[in-house]
Ligand SMILES: Nc1ncnc2c1ncn2[C@@H]1O[C@H](COP(=O)(O)OP(=O)(O)O)[C@@H](O)[C@H]1O
């Protein structure tokens with residue numbers, strides 16, 4: 426039994442690597458327009474905010490863009506997975522193989538995250554330029570990671586129920602907007618009417634944005650520990666959902 | 677031990693009127709090529725998807741290599757591979773990428789994966805196109821790439837849903853050769869097809885399903901024998917009334933032609949009568965297609981499967 430475990434580990438990494446390489450790197454390398462596409466909305470909002478406020482709202486723009494870039498990166502994984510499932514029937518091949526749903530999801534997601542790195546680096550550089558310490562930046566990276574796990578899982582989960590590739594594209598785009606434009610992502614939670622605050626506070630995007638806002642020296646309008654807890658719980662909940670409740674084998 | 681065992685397998689889809697599978701029971705020994713034959717909508721794909729752990733049955737049981745597909749799907753998945761019906765190549769991977777992906781994601785070591793990929797490319801005559809975007813390949817080439825993804829694995833049981841669809845006769849035979857090779861390695865091949873000749877030439881055992889039920893299972897020889905013991909088929913042109921034809925044997929209607937299944941004696945009499953009237957006649961041994969048409973009452977070949 427122990428021997429089998431030892432042998433299974435490198436296989437899982439091999440498996441993850443193969444999926445990253447063939448379903449992530451190669452497609453993005455051959456279709457590089459994917460990158461500007463994913464980042465067009467977050468940076469548009471950042472730009473409008475910057476211009477409209479004469480530059481004073483730039484930190485809010487950075488916090489918002491960090492949140493939205495991460496959210497879109499995660500959700501777009503779902504769109505790709507939906508087309509591998511519906512159009513290529515590739516997911517059928519994966520289901521009837523030793524590859525687990527988590528390995529499959531993270532294989533595709535990790536490679537897309539890698540391509541999402543340049544805009545994230547720009548945003549982190551802007552954060553550093555505003556005087557954030559190394560520790561703060563590392564913590565912010567952790568926040569990006571938790572939010573990414575959450576939104577990737579949401580995208581994957583919904584992709585399993587999409588009747589068509591177009592549907593998955595629309596649903597994921599809609600969720601991305603819903604999660605990163607309406608809630609206090611590009612603005613402070615204190616601007617919300619009091620009744621809306623409790624609802625907004627438990628959203629992982631609000632939590633992430635609030636932490637980024639704090640890291641950018643805007644102060645924390647939600648206690649940071651609370652936001653961290655929300656993010657951790659969201660990530661754990663959705664990972665569990667994908668592991669145990671995913672429509673992997675059709676009912 | 678059986679490689680595949682189904683007992684009372686039933687599947688009702690959420691929006692289906694009648695069950696797609698209705699108490700299907702069958703056994704497949706290991707190291708065989710087993711073919712599921714049936715008309716469109718007979719339940720072939722449903723069966724394959726349940727047995728390959730992609731779909732839950734409504735009731736009944738399936739075991740692959742003695743492992744329960746419902747209760748221990750993970751252990752089953754270690755040992756199977758599938759080629760789904762209507763699978764498409766992934767843009768913008770090459771043929772080689774597709775096969776490598778399928779092997780590497782299953783944890784195969786790189787050198788071994790490259791070796792097996794090369795062999796599959798060679799065997800399925802994809803050499804010249806192995807390294808271009810598979811999207812640019814012809815339909816038949818794409819289908820061979822899709823098929824190669826499962827047969828190049830080391831899975832002990834390989835499920836192929838209509839693997840030879842869209843292939844020309846030469847390439848169909850190339851795929852058959854590969855399936856025969858898998859059998860030689862002791863692996864079990866479970867396939868569906870609506871090409872009768874394919875089922876007849878290739879299968880060790882075949883099962884005819886209709887409306888989700890097993891109609892007959894056995895070797896191609898024994899299944900052919902199930903059509904009332906006729907050994908010959910005679911096709912004649914016009915000039916015979918239906919009643920007259922019936923007096924020679926069993927009449928099966930195929931696209932307006934008069935086909936009669938009969939014994940040697942009947943075949944001789946009918947062809948003599950046809951020659952005497954100067955209408956065309958052709959004689960041959962009963963084929964699986966005849967039996968299929970006879971027991972299911974309709975042609976399967978030539979229609980695109982749903
Ligand atoms: N997802 C589904 N939902 C409802 N009915 C389905 C579904 N898939 C297949 N069916 C029905 O189940 C029956 C068997 O289909 P299938 O297994 O695909 O047959 P075959 O592969 O032999 O053509 C058909 O009547 C088909 O319409």
Ligand SMILES: [Mg+2]
Nearest residue numbers: 720721761982
């Ligand atoms: Mg089918």
